[in-house]
Structure formats: structure tokens, C-alpha cells
Amino acid sequence: MNYGFNSEELAFRDEVREFLADYADLDGFYCQGHRWPEVRSMFSAMAQKNWLALTWPTEFGGLGKGPVHEYILWNEVAYARAARNPLAAGIVAKSIIRYGTAAQRATWLERIRTGDIHFSLCYSEPEAGSDLAGLRLKATLSDDGTCYELNGQKCWQSYAQDMDFLWVLARTGTQDSRGRGLSLFICDKAANGVRVAPLPTLDGDQLNEVFFDGVRVSVEQRIGDENGAWSIIGEALADERHIQFPPGRVRRDLEDLVAWLNDHDLGHDPMVRERMADLAARVLETEMLGRKVLATMVAGGNATVDAAMNKIIHTTVCQDIARAVLDLGGPEALVTGNRPELIWRQSLTETIGGGTSEIMRSVVSRQLLGLGG
Amino acid sequence: MTGSLDFATSEEQQAVAGAVARFCETHAVERAARDTEGDFPLELWRALAAMGIFAPAAPGYEDAGGALELQAICATLGEYAFPGPVAATYAALQVLTGVTREQVMAGDALVSLSGAGDTLLPYGTVAGVFLIAGDDGIHHAEPASAPAAVRTLGGEAWGRAALTASGVLKNSARGLVIGDIARSAYLTGIAARLVRETSEHAATRKQFGKTLGEFQAVSHPLADCAIAVAAANTLAHAAAAAFDARAADDLSPDPIAAARRLAAGAINSARRGALATAYACHQVYGGIGMTLEGPAFHLTRRIRQVASEAPARSREQSILLADAGLGN
């Protein structure tokens, strides 16, 4: 029975902290859209330590570490508010390692490992958010079988404005084939017919719409079988459960709120204290549930339900900390760029992105409780 | 290098939990748990104690297991809504010595643990040992007069009397931590059973041509209950593991300090989760949940009762706030 980390893992954590000391002011976890050049350069520095390939097998240039190291790395990065974990080294690279051909591995992995290229996830569409299996972006194989033509629209893509490549989920089967008719493609963002349009968001950052108008993608850039994407994206998602909602983020949010309350001498009010004690307990909840998700993955188990539970606890306490920030902050909390305002704004999308709270509750009610709904 | 994280229930935990569950099945614990009028079931309590279940984590009983076994036992007792001062007994066994300790361990003396200044004493008319959970630790106490019988709304036989406290007992810090772990495990146990049974009910009962569980208005609140129970259970588990000093040193170099903050989180989480579960499950059961002999009442009244017991919320709040760094 062990809730902590062993000495080798702790040494790694210390090394990560030392690395992050140089990025204390980066603030890329909240505002990556504004800080991309700096975030990108931090990823390149991480690549020097081969941390982008921390968990890749050594035969593909990785360090061959397990999920514990990966958790430690991205949890510390979140606590330092430096960045969110990059898709390229995670979902994209792991899927290529698992399902790519030798040629595809040779083409992509090294460039990802060195931090040379970055990816944006293109899954959601205007009519397919929670219900991904209903997506419509069409990929049509050319008569000579050498390339696909992509036509359609993606919506709500994070960071697409800054990324180099797109990881595109597209329909290769009929519309009613649902999840069985989808394929995955790597598409150069600079390819003819790709257009990225910003969707400014309330948090001062942006999401994007990505339009595909007759975009030609070589068959070499289809990862996995045609119509075989559903299980690939499912496995990729499962790979990331322990680093998707790192508790370091909410621990830091709580610390910032506490510092703000102490600075403004607001720690005496019994109502404030009761509220803060509950928030502190809930941060402990997500810290331990986060480790439980990790432990389940280390043991090779299915963390779907644990991760769904953790997502609810993590994102609701995150938003309740933010709500307390606003409630206790007075009009000053409304000023753009002030710390309270920033904490509050950056919590907004957490209960939507990465699977809405409603979808998470349905996962728990179906898979754990045996109920419908 | 071995894996450094383990949240699975150990074989030892499963064994003691299984033994307690068998005891509860064979000793008509359900009847005692539903009784709202009779005297405290002293014989049942003694029989439970005779299994040796109060030894884990007690000083000098290292062979009997640690806080993790205690957590498994308390969660199982919670599943059966076992009547009596479960958490108070475990807390008391950390601080008591000599004959009194042996009497408590054997179930011959019942522990009444109240808050500083309280005159309403849990199990006051049948208790043999009175303790007070104060801000500075656990105190021994004597009632000024024989406690007068008081029946709580939850149907338990408590007593009323003023107490005179003596000094703080040795090992108080451990006692309070163990009390938090035991009480959060117990509350989590009841709530887990309530969620399980209510979900079974929702999966079978039909209204409007489908099962209740197919309505999101039913299934989503039950999912929230399950999530709250899981969070509290994980924290109680983590606190117990830390207490047993089996946690590595990233949590805290001092196992009791590490256990203390996790246990404070656990009792906060368990109380919040169990109370929310009680309300949500009553709502799903509808009318049948309101009856004394129905499926929920004997569980939810026990949640209410245990959630209200000493130590009061202010204790865990001050631990959590000090840990979070919020000044006074």
C-alpha cells in the first residue's frame, strides 16, 4: 500500500521543478494563445531532455518511462502554470507508435520528439461535439487510391492558429455507419484548401473553426486502417487519462486564492473560513482521485470510471474556487488581467472540454451503477 | 523498482471486512439498526468486540493490523448501519490505558465521545467511559450526575449531563486522527450501500413504461452520489495508508501529520458526501423511503446521527485551513 512516490520518482520530480524554475513567469497554462512562442520554446527545451518522449519505448527514441513519470512531469508543469501537455507528443505520437507503419513512424516521430512540430486536434464539428460518432467531415479516396480529399468543417479547435499540423478525424464510411466509418489523418495546416478562422472566447483566448475545401492528403498520412479510427482515438484517450486533469492546477488555484485572501486580510470571516475549508478538502479529493486514476493505469486496469469521477470533482472544485475568487474579490475582480479575474476566466471551459460533466455522469451511471440515462 | 502507488484493497482488508460482514449477516444486525425504541444492544456490541475488531491500529496490538484494516472494518460496519459508538471506540483505544482500555476493547465499557461544553452525550445512559474531543486533544471526563435519558430524532438512546474534564490524554493526536478515519469510513460505508441499493431499485422499478434509472433526472443525481462516495473513500483510504506509515515521503515526512490532513479532508468529504447521498436517495425512493420499515430510513437517520457527532466541523476546518495556509 503506497500513496506516494518512490525515491527515483521523487528525484525526477525535483529535476522537473528545477527545470520549471526558469519558467515561473511563463503563464502558458492559462494563456497559451498569447504565449505560444515562449511555450514552444519551453517545449523545445524539454525536448533537449527528451521529456516529450518520456514514455515512448526506447526503440522509438523515447525514455521508456511509465505513466507515473508522465503524471509527475505534467502535474508539475500545471502547478507551475507553464503549459498544458502538448497533443503531438501524447495522443498523436502514441497513436503512430501503436498503429503507424514503419514509414510513418520514421516520418513523424523524430520531428515530434524534438519539438519541431506541433499538432491541433480536429475532432469536434458544429454538429458533433459530445456526439463525435455523428461527425460529417468527408474524406474521399481518389480513383487511383493515392490520396484522400477532405471536405467539411471542424469547430472549437484549441490552439489551431499556432499549430503546424492537424490531427483530423474524418468520415470515410456512410453517415449512418457512426463510429465505424471514421478514419484519422495527418494534415499539414499549410496545405491548399485549409483555412483556420478564429472564434474569440470569453477567456480572452480563442478557439478556431477549421475549414477543409478539397484538401488533398496522401494515403501515407492516414494513421491506422480506413474506418478504423474509433478504437484508435479511444485508446489514445485512455492513454492520457492520468494527465488530462492534473491536480497541480487546482492546488495552485487554491494557493493563489489563499494568498489573495491573506493579502486582503479576509481570512477571519467565519463564512469565508467554512467555504475555504470545504474547498481545501475538495482539492485533496481530486489529488487523491488523480492518483487513483494513475494507480489504476499503472496496474494496467481500465480507468474510465475513475477518470470520469475525477473529472467531475476536479472541474467543479476548479470552478468553485474561481467562484469564491469572484465572490470575495469585489469589483476589482472584474478588471481584465487581474489575478482573480484570470483564475475565474480560465475555469470557464473546464466542465465542457474533454467531455462534458453530463457525459461524465452518464459514464458513471451506466458503467458503475448499471443504470441508463 | 516496484510500483509506487497502490489503491487496491489488500487481502488483509478483504479478510477482516468479510468477517465483519458475516457477523452482521448472522447476528440480525439489521433488526438492531432499525430499532428506534429499545435499549442499546449491549450484547450485540460485546459479541462484535469479541471478534477482536477493535484491536487494529491500537498501540500494543500491532499484530492485529493497522488503520487500513480499521478502515475496512468501519466501512463494513457502516454498510450495516451497525449501532453504537464505532468511531469513538477506535479513538478512545488510542488514548486509554490499563483496565479501562481492556474493558472498552472487549465491549464491556461503552465510550461516549462529546464535544467541549456539550451536555448531550452520545450513548450517555449506557456509557462507561466519557471522553471530550477538545481543541487541544482528548480529555477524560466524569458526568456531574447520572445522565438523564434523551431519545434523539434518529431514535438513539443518548443522555444529558454536565461533564467535568481532566487534562489532555497522551496520544490524543493519534486518537483524533483515528477517529476521523473511522468515522469517515463508516459514513462512506453507509452511503455506498445506500447508493448501491437505490441504484438497484432504480434499475428495476418502472414508471411511464421505463425504469427509473433510464431517466437522467434519476441517474445523474445517483452518479453524483457515487462520485462523492468514491472521493470520500479514496481520501479515507489515503489517510489510513499514511497513518500506517506506508506512504512514501512526498506527502509528509511525518506519517501522523500526513494522516491528519488527509483524515480531516476525509471526514469533511464523507460528511458532505453522505448527507448529499441521503437526500438524493430519498428523492429517488419517493414515498417508500419515508417509512420506518422502508429501504432507506434506517440508513439515512444513521448518516444524520454520525455526521452530527463530535468532533465538530470546526476541528477539521482548522486543520484544513492551516494546511492551506489561510491565516486566522
Add this chain to the structure above:
Amino acid sequence: MDFDLNEDQQAVLESVERLLAQHAGPARAVALNRAGDYDHDLHAALEAAGFNQIARDLARDDTLAGLEAALTVEAIARSGGVVAAAAQMLVAPALCERTIEGPVAICTVGELTQPTPVRFAAHARSLLVLDDGDAYLVSPAPGTFEPVRTSFGYPMGRLSEGASVEPDREGQALGAGAADTLRNWWRLGLAVEAVGTMDAALGHTVEYLRQRRQFGRTIGSFQAVQHRLSLCAIEVEASRWLTREAAFHNAQPEAVAAAAAYALQAADTLFTETHQLSGAIGFTCEFDLHVWSMRLLALRQELGGVGAARRALVEARWGAA
């Protein structure tokens, strides 16, 4: 007990809504907020149509002018109008018989001594200041307040460094009891604005959820969504009638405190639920929900918010604690 609007009230409401359809709306609010501007055109249109003086009898007579003004302010909030309607139409006439030149902003004296963002202050020709037991009127010179960057849906200003405000000569006339009057009408105004704003935020969300389909059906057909929208609707309606009752009773302190405590708490629920149920589109600027939702949070920050309203309710009902 009569909850129907009478003919006069109905006519007032219809006429202001006609005006707002022409001069206000979310697109206009977005453009103005982006620039941090005040809607001087809407203000002028309301002035020309007499709405800014709708409650001019308030300080003199026992009239229903308070309710008519409240209905008007509620409608302006619903339209996302970027004007200081509550201060102009509800608060100013309650304090002073003569017309106070708009735009009117309101703040506490503490927000001047410790310069704090104040709604509409950077554009205000008149500023009502609440001191502990006193209230006064000032006419800030241009530049007294500097604009503050905010995304919470209203232009805001903060006292410029080195600037100060002096009570204007007639400001002394606010007189005895003015502080309580100001506090009550200000709080009532917040509740009224919250009602109109919540109403629009919920309406916008419901309209979207009726259209958007996932899993082969509209999102609005999922029970987990429907029931939560129902609870929102209940909170909006309860806020509306508590608030109208308080306006009907000319800002009687207990009624005002109850209305504000309820409505400002509901505002938090409405923010959370309308955004959660709208999903990703709700966080984009192209979806108009933010025009109203962000304002709900700003309204909660004024005059001590829910906490102060609750304490006021306790004090009004049971005496000082």
C-alpha cells in the same frame, strides 16, 4: 392580489420595447463593450421618449411610478442596453425632485478613497455617492474617472490618480435619510437589472437547445438538461415577482433586501447553468449568451453583493444582529 400589469404598465412596457428593438440589442452591446463605450444614442432616445423621467413623481407622491420604472429597467436589461438605466430611472428620482443630468453612476465613498472600478463612472455626468450615513451628488469633470478594461459587459471607470470629486453645491440637498433611500433603490435597481438579464440569458440558451442536436435528438430533449432549465426558469420567475413587489412598495427595505438576496444568488446559478448547458459555443464571443451572462457576475459585485443583501434582510426583518 393582482399580478397582471394594468393598461398603463402594459403600454409603458410595449412602448419601451419598441424603442429598444430599434436602438438596442446584443450586436450593439458587443460593439459598444469592445470599445468600452456608453450608448449615448440609446440614452438620448430614452430621454427623448421621456423614459429617463418616467419616475419623476417618485420623491413626491405615493405612485406606481417605481413599478413602471422597474418594468422599463427590466426591459432595457433584457435588451442588453448599455445605459445606466437603473441609476437614472429608479435611484435618481427617489433621491431628488429635480432632474439629475445623465448618465448617472453610483458608488460608495470607499470606492473613491480606495479607487475601485465603478459601473458607468467614466461616462457619468452625475455621480451619486453613498457614505455611511449620508449621500451626496457630484458632477465629475471629464477625466475624473479613467476607463477600466473589463469583459463583464458594462463600461467601468476608476477614479484617476490625483483626481478627486467634490460634492456639487446642490448635492447637499439630498438631505436626511438620503443614504438609506440611495442604498435601497440602488439595491432594488441591481435586482431589477438581474431579472431582465437572467430572463434574456435563459431565453437565449433555451432557444439554442431547442435547435442543437446531438445523439440524434435535440439537446433540449434530454431530461438532465430539461430539469435544470426548469429550475433556472423557477429562479428567474421568483426573482421577477419578488423584485416587482419591492418596486410596487417603493423600495421598502425588507422587500428590496429579499428581492436582491434572491435575485443575485439566482444570477450565479443562471450563469453556471446557461453556460454549462450551452457547451463549447457558450464560451465563444459569436454566441450572444455572454452579453447577458457576464453582466450577471458584474451585478453581483456591487453594493456588497449577495452577502450584504442577506444581512440587510436579516436587519430589516429581525433588527440589527
